[in-house]
Amino acid sequence: MRxxxxxxxxxxxxxxxxxLTLEEAGADYRDVARxxxxxxxxxxxxxxLHPPFAPPVLKAGRLVIAQTANILMYLGTRHGLAPKNEAGxxxxxxxxxxxxxxLVEIHDTHHPIASSLYYEDQIGEAKRRSKLFxxxxxxxxxxxxxxxxxxNGGKHLAGSxxxxxxxxxxxxxxxxxxxxxxxxxxxxxxxxxxVKLRDEISKRPRVAAYLASKRRIPFNRSGIFxxxxxxxx
Amino acid sequence: MRxxxxxxxxxxxxxxxxxLTLEEAGADYRDVARxxxxxxxxxxxxxxLHPPFAPPVLKAGRLVIAQTANILMYLGTRHGLAPKNEAGxxxxxxxxxxxxxxLVEIHDTHHPIASSLYYEDQIGEAKRRSKLFxxxxxxxxxxxxxxxxxxNGGKHLAGSxxxxxxxxxxxxxxxxxxxxxxxxxxxxxxxxxxVKLRDEISKRPRVAAYLASKRRIPFNRSGIFxxxxxxxx
Numbered sequence: 247m248r249x250x251x252x253x254x255x256x257x258x259x260x261x262x263x264x265x266l267t268l269e270e271a272g273a274d275y276r277d278v279a280r281x282x283x284x285x286x287x288x289x290x291x292x293x294x295l296h297p298p299f300a301p302p303v304l305k306a307g308r309l310v311i312a313q314t315a316n317i318l319m320y321l322g323t324r325h326g327l328a329p330k331n332e333a334g335x336x337x338x339x340x341x342x343x344x345x346x347x348x349l350v351e352i353h354d355t356h357h358p359i360a361s362s363l364y365y366e367d368q369i370g371e372a373k374r375r376s377k378l379f380x381x382x383x384x385x386x387x388x389x390x391x392x393x394x395x396x397x398n399g400g401k402h403l404a405g406s407x408x409x410x411x412x413x414x415x416x417x418x419x420x421x422x423x424x425x426x427x428x429x430x431x432x433x434x435x436x437x438x439x440x441v442k443l444r445d446e447i448s449k450r451p452r453v454a455a456y457l458a459s460k461r462r463i464p465f466n467r468s469g470i471f472x473x474x475x476x477x478x479x
Numbered sequence: 480m481r482x483x484x485x486x487x488x489x490x491x492x493x494x495x496x497x498x499l500t501l502e503e504a505g506a507d508y509r510d511v512a513r514x515x516x517x518x519x520x521x522x523x524x525x526x527x528l529h530p531p532f533a534p535p536v537l538k539a540g541r542l543v544i545a546q547t548a549n550i551l552m553y554l555g556t557r558h559g560l561a562p563k564n565e566a567g568x569x570x571x572x573x574x575x576x577x578x579x580x581x582l583v584e585i586h587d588t589h590h591p592i593a594s595s596l597y598y599e600d601q602i603g604e605a606k607r608r609s610k611l612f613x614x615x616x617x618x619x620x621x622x623x624x625x626x627x628x629x630x631n632g633g634k635h636l637a638g639s640x641x642x643x644x645x646x647x648x649x650x651x652x653x654x655x656x657x658x659x660x661x662x663x664x665x666x667x668x669x670x671x672x673x674v675k676l677r678d679e680i681s682k683r684p685r686v687a688a689y690l691a692s693k694r695r696i697p698f699n700r701s702g703i704f705x706x707x708x709x710x711x712x
Contacts, residue, residue, distance in 0.1 A: 295630055296570040299577045299623050311569050313576040315548075320569060336544050336553060337529040343546040344532045346576075350583055358591050359604065360611040371592065371604050378593040390532050397528055 249275035250305040252288045257469040258421075258462075260314045260349070261302040266413045267318055269456040271325035277461070315342040322410040329405045338404045341394065341411035345418060348387045352421070353470045355379050355477060365467075365474070376477040380429045384422070388437055391415055395439040402443065408450075415440065416447040421471030429479035482508040483538035485521045490702040491654075491695075493547045493582070494535040499646045500551055502689040504558035510694070548575040555643040562638045571637045574627065574644035578651060581620045585654070586703045588612050588710060598700075598707070609710040613662045617655070621670055624648055628672040635676065641683075648673065649680040654704030662712035 249268065253261025255277075268275045279285050288294070288303055288310075298312030304320070311317050319339055322328030328338050353361075358375040359368040394403055403411045419440060423430050434441055447453055456462055465471055482501065486494025488510075501508045512518050521527070521536055521543075531545030537553070544550050552572055555561030561571050586594075591608040592601040627636055636644045652673060656663050667674055680686055689695055698704055 296566070296573065297623075297627060297630065298573075299580075299620070309566055309569065311573065313573045316569055316573045316576055319572070333529070333542055336542065336549055339552070340529065340531075340544065340546045340549045343549055343576075343579075347532075347583075350580075354587070354591075358587075359608050360615070362611060362615055371607075374604075375592050378595060382593070382595055387532070390530075394530060397530065 247274070247307055249273060251275055251277050252279060252286060252303040252305070253277070253301045254286070255279040256463070256466075258417075258465065258471070259302075259469050262417055262463075263314050263414050264302050264304060264317055264321070265461070266417055266453065266456070267321050267325070267327060267410050269461075270408070270413055270450065270452050271321065271327060272452060273321070273325060280461075315339065315346055318342055318410045318414070327408065327410045327413070329409060334405055338409050338411050341391075341403050342414060344387070344390070345411060345414045348383075348418060349470060351379060351383050351387075352418075352425070355425075356472050356474060365472070369476070372474075372477060380426060380479050384426075384429065385433060388433060388440060392437045392440050395443060400439055408447070412443060412447060413453075416444050416453075419444045420448075421465065421469075424465040425471040425473050426478045427473070432479065480507070480540055482506060484508055484510050485512060485519060485536040485538070486510070486534045487519070488512040489696070489699075491650075491698065491704075492535075492702050495650055495696075496547050496647050497535050497537065497550055497554070498694070499650055499686065499689070500554050500558070500560060500643050502694075503641070503646055503683065503685050504554065504560060505685060506554070506558060513694075548572065548579055551575055551643045551647070560641065560643045560646070562642060567638055571642050571644050574624075574636050575647060577620070577623070578644060578647045581616075581651060582703060584612060584616050584620075585651075585658070588658075589705050589707060598705070602709070605707075605710060613659060613712050617659075617662065618666060621666060621673060625670045625673050628676060633672055641680070645676060645680060646686075649677050649686075652677045653681075654698065654702075657698040658704040658706050659711045660706070665712065 251261065251264055253259065286301065289298060294310050296310055302314060302317060304311045304317045311320055322338065329335055355376040356365050356372050357368065358371045365372065398404065402408060403415065448457065484494065484497055486492065519534065522531060527543050529543055535547060535550060537544045537550045544553055555571065562568055588609040589598050589605050590601065591604045598605065631637065635641060636648065681690065
């Protein structure tokens, strides 16, 4: 089956968590808005029984699935990138939902008032929020994942193999490095397992090929992870 | 099996979505921090293989499950409050995750800068965020759920019976009424299906008994839904 992924073509955003899993799975997919033919018209399609609130959206045969963690649960199970037993599946989903929560907080560092306003119209608030985010929230989330890897044997987040939350954690760490290089240089010193997992994932053949390809959109100031030096530590 | 729910004892918060589903299911559960004996010590328990990042946490036999949508997926499936086929299960989860996104935005109307600060230390930002939330975001989310009910036949969000996202939507609407009575009086006029679903759920025998009991913590200014007249329309 050839999947169709619908996501904004100019940014990594939430779509990147799906792209990474599709790439590591070696799945056949079309990144519709980037490859032409339909764009994002799926968002206004009134014939869809289960309408998406927002992208990313994955078409898998007759299924139309939205919400990042939901899509990843579906793909992970189908492509051997999720634990097989019930406790493991629930744990992988739990981790992914915590990553989703973290991602909202990362986004809101530069848009604490509204996504509909320009960054330039909320810089003061963004500085205030970012300072507390880097002091309190980023360490709390990152230490949580470091500890979760430790309890799970030191190499992965769930079970003995790579699963989709590992790929998502890779993306979170890569994005934080882009957005907050000074803060991350300091935070990383206390995250040996997270850093090791990030490095190992970046060297996996399919992930490495993807990251070196044009399919990987560079980080930029339209995405969720944005580098504004005035918001960094 | 007797469940154990761990959540802050003074507020409805995210725990309320779990409580409503447990009550409608007629499940045997202990609201641990409210009924004494252990409080919230589970959050620091280093023996848990799959540690929670934050409450709510549900103990179900040997399983320890966190993240609201994850717990609800588990409970919904076990207690006949979730669709039975794969497409329906994914849709219920997708709806619940959209409700989770909405809830974060509702919370951030009064805490746009940081949860660690008092409301009084971010009133200016809260006013700015709330104004745009009530103008743009609340109508967008609520119209989405209105439309989702319409596409699903007009009575429920998923399938032909009550499911856990219906109960969560009930809680969202009840909370918004408490927090933003003026704005909701206006918004509701265009949400006939959402209002009808809310009314019908409030009359279900188990839900009605729960809402009239002392188990239902009143809305208050420590929870996610907070009534500050200066933030309302």
